[in-house]
């Protein structure tokens with residue numbers, strides 16, 4: 001198949017590659033060029049919205065593989081439009097996105113923890129800046145959280161605790177740039193630790209944040 005032919009719609013002579021295929025015709029080509037065929041199809045869809053919707057649904061049901069492959073090819077050919085359209089979709093379906101994310105998180109707790117840790121390490125400066133900004137913008141909430149933390153410490157401090165020794169640990173930690181950590185977490189799932197000198201240790205900041213309330217060295 002080679003040469004030129006005239007489109008019966010726009011009457012322009014075009015190379016045969018500019019025409020779609022039609023097996024039922026003797027020359028195997030459609031009589032409209034691709035541009036005209038496309039415009040005619042769009043025009044038909046505009047005039048028959050219900051019919052074309054049904055036809056499209058029927059086609060999708062009959063050729064799921066073809067549709068999937070075509071969609072994939074389109075996404076790969078238009079990455080920026082694909083990104084824009086998925087951003088728009090997430091914006092319009094925020095509740096569903098949130099619910100899906102929560103369900104996934106609940107089903108993949110270890111994975112989520114690992115990813116959170118990597119994410120924290122990669123975005124440390126940004127997270128700290130955001131936290132500082134949030135603290136400034138929400139002094140009331142920040143004070144409440146600080147108060148709660150103090151209250152929890154107080155609840156876990158027995159009368160016999162050496163408060164001076166505890167204080168020294170905190171002063172030294174601040175001096176050396178460490179976090180003070182409770183070896184047995186104060187609010188562990190199975191056991192609660194005490195806010196006493198013997199239950200304190202200095203930890204590298206990153207390590208403490210990744211530890212959360214799960215494990216300690218002699219965990220039963």
Ligand SMILES: [Zn+2]
Nearest residue numbers: 007010033036
């Ligand atoms: Zn044409």
